[in-house]
Amino acid sequence: MSKPVIATTSLAGCFGCHMSILDIDERILQLFDLVEFNKSPIDDIKKFTKPVDIGIIEGGCCNSENVEVLKDFRKNCKILISLGECAIMGGLPALRNGIPVEECLHEAYIGGPTVQLNTKHILPNDDELPMLLDKVYPCHEIVKIDYYLPGCPPRADLIWDALVALITGDPLKLPYELIKFD
Amino acid sequence: MKDTVKQILKQYGSDRNRLMDILIDIQEQLGYIPKDAIDLLAANLGMSQVDVEQTISFYHFFSTKPRGKYAIYLNDSAVARMFGYDSVKRTFESEAGIKFGQVSDDGLIGLFNTACMGMSDQEPAAIINNKVFTRLTPYRVREIVKHMREGKAVEELMNESYGDGKNQLPSLRSIVSSNVRRKGMILGDDYEMGTVTKTRLTKMSPEAVIAEMKHSHIRGRGGAGFPTGLKWEFCRRSKGDKRYVICNADEGEPGTFKDRVILTEKPELVFEGMAVAGYAIGSDEGILYLRYEYRYMKDYLNEVLENMRKQNLLGKEIAGIEGFDFDIRIQYGAGAYVCGEESALLESLEGKRGEPRDKPPFPVEKGYLGMPTIVNNVETFGTAVKIVLNGGEWFTQFGTEDSTGTKILSISGDCMFPGVYEVDWGFNVEDMLDMVGAWEVQAVQVGGPSGTLIGSKEFHRTLGYSDLSTGGSMIIFGPQRNLLKDVVLNFMHFFIEESCGSCSTCRNMTQVMTNKLTKILNGKGVKSDLDDLQSWAKTLQASRCGLGQTAANPIVSSLKNFRHLYEALLQKDKDFDQGFDMEASVQASCNYVGRVPNFNHH
Amino acid sequence: MSKKITIEPVTRVEGHGKVTIHMDNNGNVYQTRLHIVEFRGFERFVQGRPYWEAPVLVQRLCGICPVSHHLAAAKALDVIVGAGTGEGLTPTGEKMRRLMHYGQFFQSHALHFFHLSSPDFLLVSTATPPSET
Known part of the structure; x- marks a missing residue:
């Protein structure tokens, strides 16, 4: 029986949720016995090379590239998990949702107090760059998501228990320590 | 400015509980409430500026900026939109040269939208400087604006005849029509003011009055339907130094205008009813909480009260009964549907934001200023007089066993004869439609947005507290109406606007559900959306007050009775569509940085 | 071409x-x-929030070095609340900050080496060359 294949990505996330995944510490050796990793920022596989069973998404959608990667994940993964608040509801980057995107760009590149060298008031507009969306969207507003693991970041124990439950098919127990957010 | 404010403060004894009155008076004299006035009020009322500002910001009609020499509030309710709101709105905007929400540069005209103002039988309607203008047309609007530019007084802008009934009286002089189309025990002409006070109260104990009320099984006429006799009894039994009788004339439920008519045609009956209640519960002070949209009745109602005082029906030792003192003052709201909810009303009476209270304790234990209080509807007080006159037993012969008595309905929408009809409870919807001249009816909204939307399959049902309950509002929709867009969406926007914001359910879920409905109306709906709407609606039951608890009703009842309308809009070939539009979404940022959107990267 | x-x-x-x-x-x-x-727009959306939220918000700039951002924000708050640029900090406070920061070094450097960059240093000889040059 082949091992389940896992893929992860960080869309508009700060990587903290991936750090939380790595916080499973030595259990990562157990994990490598249980699963096989495909596309992920912690390996060098940059494109899907086979169908994936579990896709873990960190971060919401801030720009067009995030959306395309997310849609790609939905196409290639049987199950998608939104990991962390950014993927679940937009998270911290979604604080820019009440503010026109023009103001955010202006503050960062032109008007901010630490901007000194941009005297020509250039804004990044290279064609290679992804295009910013009008708002930050949580993942389930773009594609269908199957599971949600809340937290900012979620505890490593929760991620471990959830992954093991998904892989083995056992029910997931949720003791208080796992779901208290502090 | 300072002198004006100081004089108003003096008039109300610098009592912070009267903040609503104070703000209304300041605004009427100065046109708006300037910052300096707020500072002065804070200093003199022992409040902080924020306390004053938070009350001002809650109510629709208060403004801290000038609203124009002629402040025009145009009603944008569902019924108004059915009868020409759009063209009236466009005409106002083109004549005044501004959009709604703005004041013209010369300070002459301010254009504002407002929620249902109780004129559904004569839409489109607007309030201009506290005077009500009904049956507006683009022609009238052009004329009105022309006369405004000529500097005419608001009274001079009215060139149609005054309304029927008491609307012609010198103290009222209003072009609003009463449209009483069917009289009954309340609206009938067979009662002489003061009969009950002079001939019954003189012979009955307060407990006997309450007994008759209980015997009649009368239930509140405002919509909630609590047994009135029981309410009065609880209040009488509660401990307190003082008791209050509050008449709820906020009538904010869209499509309801029967209290407007009762107060115009039979105010003495209502005031006498309040006195009867005062006698029964042991209160000497009554307050009529009147919605701001009915302020045009101010002089008329004050005149009625004064007349009753002269006849010893209000004031001290009423009708010679020793110890029976009772008087009534009028307190105005300032534009907030939620203030029709009794505990929000009490908050407003105390000069605060109209945010509902946690219950218990109920107003009958701790109400106005912490004292035992009864809050009853206008029609309930009027009915009480007839019950005490003829006895509770007599009352039970009208209506049905569970809903005794008559109900005054305010019927509007697609029918020949909108207006006010007094019918027995147990009246059947089919008969009602025949009564008002409505043919080919697609749907009827019973009880306003917080009620239910029923289709022809339900027209056999009867009106009553346990089946189709209503505070009076009945809106009829013909076949040409787009129910989801013109009715349900309009009602959801109403709830979003009127939510006080305390409970996250009512504050957020109304918006979330409306977004979902809008998505479906834009053609991006999928089947799971309907299941979502159904399950999300349940969360609203956790709201603190009736507004929140019924805020999802437009969607829930239309899903139940008109599901086919939703299903017709769904996408058949998709399971999942959140309505995300990438091309539209990247426009703003691309325009700003100066690049052409390119979707061909990967 | x-x-x-x-x-x-x-x-x-x-x-x-x-x-x-x-x-x-x-x-x-x-x-x-x-x-x-x-691009996330932190510079703009932190404006208007209560000042004490700053360390918590800017922590989320980076999940590997949140402590650094947190302490930078804390230093800014020092100035705002009148504790100067370090003079007003208690010895305990300073020690706690240093401890946190050292802890982050340990975690971040260890993580970066073992999880992220070690293949480049240790496995270069066995790595397959990229498919196109």
Whole structure:
């Protein structure tokens, strides 16, 4: 029986949720016995090379590239998990949702107090760059998501228990320590 | 400015509980409430500026900026939109040269939208400087604006005849029509003011009055339907130094205008009813909480009260009964549907934001200023007089066993004869439609947005507290109406606007559900959306007050009775569509940085 | 014919990046560009929030070095609340900050070496060359 294949990505996330995944510490050796990793920022596989069973998404959608990667994940993964608040509801980057995107760009590149060298008031507009969306969207507003693991970041124990439950098919127990957010 | 404010403060004894009155008076004299006035009020009322500002910001009609020499509030309710709101709105905007929400540069005209103002039988309607203008047309609007530019007084802008009934009286002089189309025990002409006070109260104990009320099984006429006799009894039994009788004339439920008519045609009956209640519960002070949209009745109602005082029906030792003192003052709201909810009303009476209270304790234990209080509807007080006159037993012969008595309905929408009809409870919807001249009816909204939307399959049902309950509002929709867009969406926007914001359910879920409905109306709906709407609606039951608890009703009842309308809009070939539009979404940022959107990267 | 090679996403680093390598007709590299593809707007959306939220908000700039951002915000708050640029900090406070920061070094450096960059240092000889040059 082949091992389940896992893929992860960080869309508009700060990587903290991936750090939380790595916080499973030595259990990562157990994990490598249980699963096989495909596309992920912690390996060098940059494109899907086979169908994936579990896709873990960190971060919401801030720009067009995030959306395309997310849609790609939905196409290639049987199950998608939104990991962390950014993927679940937009998270911290979604604080820019009440503010026109023009103001955010202006503050960062032109008007901010630490901007000194941009005297020509250039804004990044290279064609290679992804295009910013009008708002930050949580993942389930773009594609269908199957599971949600809340937290900012979620505890490593929760991620471990959830992954093991998904892989083995056992029910997931949720003791208080796992779901208290502090 | 300072002198004006100081004089108003003096008039109300610098009592912070009267903040609503104070703000209304300041605004009427100065046109708006300037910052300096707020500072002065804070200093003199022992409040902080924020306390004053938070009350001002809650109510629709208060403004801290000038609203124009002629402040025009145009009603944008569902019924108004059915009868020409759009063209009236466009005409106002083109004549005044501004959009709604703005004041013209010369300070002459301010254009504002407002929620249902109780004129559904004569839409489109607007309030201009506290005077009500009904049956507006683009022609009238052009004329009105022309006369405004000529500097005419608001009274001079009215060139149609005054309304029927008491609307012609010198103290009222209003072009609003009463449209009483069917009289009954309340609206009938067979009662002489003061009969009950002079001939019954003189012979009955307060407990006997309450007994008759209980015997009649009368239930509140405002919509909630609590047994009135029981309410009065609880209040009488509660401990307190003082008791209050509050008449709820906020009538904010869209499509309801029967209290407007009762107060115009039979105010003495209502005031006498309040006195009867005062006698029964042991209160000497009554307050009529009147919605701001009915302020045009101010002089008329004050005149009625004064007349009753002269006849010893209000004031001290009423009708010679020793110890029976009772008087009534009028307190105005300032534009907030939620203030029709009794505990929000009490908050407003105390000069605060109209945010509902946690219950218990109920107003009958701790109400106005912490004292035992009864809050009853206008029609309930009027009915009480007839019950005490003829006895509770007599009352039970009208209506049905569970809903005794008559109900005054305010019927509007697609029918020949909108207006006010007094019918027995147990009246059947089919008969009602025949009564008002409505043919080919697609749907009827019973009880306003917080009620239910029923289709022809339900027209056999009867009106009553346990089946189709209503505070009076009945809106009829013909076949040409787009129910989801013109009715349900309009009602959801109403709830979003009127939510006080305390409970996250009512504050957020109304918006979330409306977004979902809008998505479906834009053609991006999928089947799971309907299941979502159904399950999300349940969360609203956790709201603190009736507004929140019924805020999802437009969607829930239309899903139940008109599901086919939703299903017709769904996408058949998709399971999942959140309505995300990438091309539209990247426009703003691309325009700003100066690049052409390119979707061909990967 | 000029050619462009795109390496996307840049893996085994924190953050998001894209590298484009531009070559001329002869296959010589004349320019390599690193594109920072992320923009979140922190500078703007922290404005208007209560000042004590700043350390908590800016922590989320980076999940690997949240402590650094947290302490930077804390130092800014020192000035705001009148504790100066360090003079007003209690000895205990200073020690706690240093401890936190050292802890982050340990975690971040260890994580970066073992999880992220070690293959480049240790496994270069066994790595398969990229499929196109």
